[in-house]
Amino acid sequence: MRVGVIIPVLAPALWLEEAVRAVLGQDPAPERVVVVDDGSSPPLAVAGCEVVRRERAGGPAAARAGGLAALAGECELVALADADDVWHPGKLRAQLDALARHPDAVACFGAVRVVGPDGRPTAERWPQVAPGVHEAQALAPIVYERNPIATSTVVARAAAIAAAGGFESELAPAAEDLDLWLRMLAHGAAFAFEPAARIDYRRHPGGRSADLAALAQCLLAVHERHAGLVEPEVARRARAHDLVALARGRVRQRRYGEARAALREAATLAPPTPRERALAATLTLPGLRAALGRRPPHPTASTR
Template sequence: MTKIPTVSVIVPAYNVAKYIKETLVSLEQQTFSDFEALIVDDGSVDNTAAIVRQICQRDSRFKLLQKANGGLSSARNYGIRHAQGEYIALLDGDDIYHKDKLATHIARLYRDSDIGVVYSASRTIRDDGKPTFITLSGKPIHSNNVLALLCKNFVGHGSNAVFRRCLIDEVGDFNESLRSWEDVDLWLRIAATQKWRFYREKRILSYYRVRPSGLSFNIVQMRNSGELVIEDATLRSPQLVKPMLPTVYAYMYRYLARLSLQSGDMQTARDFIDQALMCDRSIFYRDVRSLVTLMSVRLSSVAKLAIGRSLGFAKTVQGKH
């Protein structure tokens, strides 16, 4: 009888032949070994699948699933539907886990039954895998998780969370109609239950790759998705969220300004910063990263050069999948 793994690691993969081996090796090297890795090839047209098959042949914990291209949420949901583990871990096909990632998080979930989602601090890495100076602490900026998530996604990115499988049964899976903010939407639904805690591990256990290739930032799409997620959160918890909406929108516009800056669209970055200032200018003196974004936009030509040098290229920074 085949033993059911404790953790199912869901790895959505779309045209990541350049990176997928390093990603999966970081799983092979985990100090916690009782896992299955479900790599969901979301209609790749490169040799991603062939590389994955090689690893599957040498390690039976790895399984390749293939489907027509449907986007990141579709790939994650497909993997979750095939998962056997009590816990779900997310790892995008070009990111990397520290060797203690699973062991640290699973120990916490074993220890505290009221914790539903665990995550860690992260560091960004360049396209070539070299670390940058940019880290994400994952520290929430508000004591209420719903309000904290609406202002900033403290989980940080899609390769960070490990959570109980039962949460999907309780609140549903990733919303496939959203082309961005889909992870924030899921965390918000979990937070709104007021049943489960989020736990932050202060150690850097995830490495998030910023690539010069992939799907370009679609700022309009991101704004539309963000507005939909905020509206849904407001409908779920109107008394809690409505008083905070000016601040929530200020943070959203600041985030869009940063993405516009990274993509080299300086005028759009300035427009979003102006909108953020109109909504709630206090975020720029209460939050260091917001202040840095404001200064970067105001000094955009210098900032663009600094971002380019940090990430190893001096052209558009683009999103993934």
């Protein structure tokens, strides 16, 4: 089956060359690699790839939708990659083999090593599931609550993405991937997890995940849309987790009243953890809360 890769990017594209090199270096190589330039100024030129130009930035969901349109009717499989992530050698082959072994799976996702801007592994551990095929009913609550599906690991059947409606940007521009996985699961899709398909997922100050408050607001919207997929207790825990993340984001913005309000609501949904109680206590101490707001949003310590 023909494979098309979609890479959305907006300048400055600090790691795009590394990301593209890793994609083109796969064996077998994908039939098409489409880089969607999401309104960069000046326009980007990328050697070895097709470039689809968007004159006005619309975010990753709109960019990926443009990539899907460029591949329409030509590639049975769509692989997703972000411009700051890196595929490991053998990633694509492992997923093609997994999808051949499991024809009932509409998508395959892989394992993640979280790295910092310099490419060194951090202390963060990505959530993971057991290898093999996971049916929609069993996987949906896992994806809903702690999404183990990193976008840059996904290879999916183009028809399944289309059947679920593709990427939507209106609801949650920073959680469009989770929204799509949940819509696919709502259609009864089975996903395969292949741990031999690995990527480096890069955390950096310019990444979307660095804006904790914006990401938390998008996750709240996605979880509200799909709450009917899971048991009420799962929905409550996910909302509580999102509200704590929102509180941390508000602390970074020095909007302490909103941070306290988010923590109070979270505590009504799920018992606060010791760290969450410590965060609430810190918000009463001006010096400590200011220092907390300056901390990196994600673990940074190297594991090397």
